[in-house]
Amino acid sequence: MLSYQHSFHAGNAADVHKHALLAFALDYLTRKDKALSYLESHAGRGLYDLSDAMARRTGEASAGVARLEQRFAPDHPWRRTLDAIRKEHGPTCYPGSPLFAAHLLRRFDSLHFAELHPQEHAALTESLPRNPNTRIYKRDGLEMAKALTPPDPRRGLMLIDPSWEVRADYETIARLVPTIHAKWNVGIIMLWYPLLVDRRHAPMLRALKAAVPDLLVSEVSFPPAREGHGMIGSGMAVINAPWGLADEAGRIADLFKEE
Known part of the structure; x- marks a missing residue:
């Protein structure tokens, strides 16, 4: 969606859940001295300022990273990466998943990011470290996911990690993910989705579990960030x-339960 900008939501509780799992997985993969590919379908701008007007308007970061970060050990890959990026870019920044990936991966790994929104694409190009093995595509992310696997x-x-602003996305993803898995049976596929009051993700998740019986599902619940906010949790479905x-x-789920 060209109307979607993650700056309103950066650093929220769902970002913490998603990025903590991603950082753990990438940290594990890089323990082996063997090159890998990283692909991201909806990259966003890569780096966010939590002190800007858009972030302050929603207050989601206050209910997310500000509330949760001290619950993670300093040596956790998510917390360690967050601290390192803050040292470089300032204490009010929050990295999106592209910067987590760029920080945790090596120069000999191949990184592919898709972002269709013109302003977000330009910002992503500026925020990512220069690396000859990094590619940034101004194209539909799901199209890229199919084309590069x-x-x-x-x-x-x-x-x-779509915006999920279109209800049809759930049916599209339910068909697409098994197709990608069939083409790339050794690849780790991580799908983030919101937990909304109406549970619109449930049919998609049932379809994915039917197609991939050993699917790992991680879900955490949290209070709405503000009155009337429909997101009450975060989910991640992982293949391989x-x-x-x-x-x-x-x-990580236990950390979300702490008072």
């Missing part, structure tokens, strides 16, 4: 989950 190298991870991610998902 299987990637080279085949070892790797794809993050699919790396070793330890299921246990890590449980630990």
Whole structure:
């Protein structure tokens, strides 16, 4: 959606859940000295300022990273990366998933990011470190996901993270993810989705579980960030989950339950 801008939502509780799982998975993958591919379908601008007017208008970061970050150990890959990026860009910044990936991956890994929104694409180009193995595409992210799989190298991870502003996205994703998995059976596919009051994600999740029986599902609940806000939790469905991610998902869920 060209109307969607994540600056209103950056650093919210769903970002913490999503990025903590992503950071753990990438940290695990890079323990082996072997190149990998990283693909992201809806990249956004990469770096957000939580002190700007858009972030302050919603207050979602106050209910997210500001409330949750101290619950993570300093050596957790998410917390460690967040601290490192803040040292470079200032204490009010929050990295999107492209910067988490760029920070955790190596120069010999291949990184592919799709972002169709003109302003977000330009900002992403500015925020990402210069790396000859990084590609930024101004194209539909789901189209890129289909076109680039299987990637080279085949070892790797794809993050699919749509805006979910169109109800038809749920049916589209339910068909697309198994197709990508069939083309790239060794790839880790991480799909983020919101938990909304009307549970519109439920049919999609049932379809994915039917297509991929060993699908890992991690869901956390949290209070609405403000009155009338429909998101009451965050979900991540993972195909070919790396070793330890299921246990890590449980630990992260416990952090969301702490008072």
